[in-house]
Amino acid sequence: MRAIWIGMIAASALFLVGTAQASEDLAKSSGCLNCHTVDKKLVGPALKDIAAKYADDADAATMLAGKIQKGSNGVWGPIPMPPNGAVNDENAKILADWILSFK
Template sequence: MRKPLLLALLLTVVATPAMANLQLAQKNNCTACHAVDKKLVGPSYKDVAAKYAGDKGAEAKMIAKIKAGGSGVWGPIPMPPSPQVSDSDVKALAKWVLGQK
């Protein structure tokens, strides 16, 4: 009886960070233009992670892009800046996006 409860608790703890960051993306309106696995207005989070895989400076680039916005990397449609998003949320979002497989 205790093993299923422990397993459920462990699965919840392991799954929570991924869901929490998707919720963070939703809360900050990132999902208006981005989806996890398909292109919307901007690239999917999985495509972003694939593009920057192996780039040691990717997290810093992602943090700067979220805060300041930008254009030209994924096409002509600019990504608006998000200065209202806290530094801790920006860092969490960057880590989460870059962690997509």
């Protein structure tokens, strides 16, 4: 029984690592990491700072997915975030959830 639990835990950990890597790959291919990094401001804010700002917002994932697709202006300073219309609804949600995972 113990071996089964250890196997399930290990499989879950591998799944989470794989999901995180897939999300990071999506962020790279979508151009997000051209302006953002995980832990420091580049052109746009650090992803950790975004996650911290919206940590208590139950609708944060939906709101961020919209900003990814439609762009944003004035939230983090004078430089606007351009819209990324090439990101579909499903991928925008994946990216938003990935960003919020840094809280």
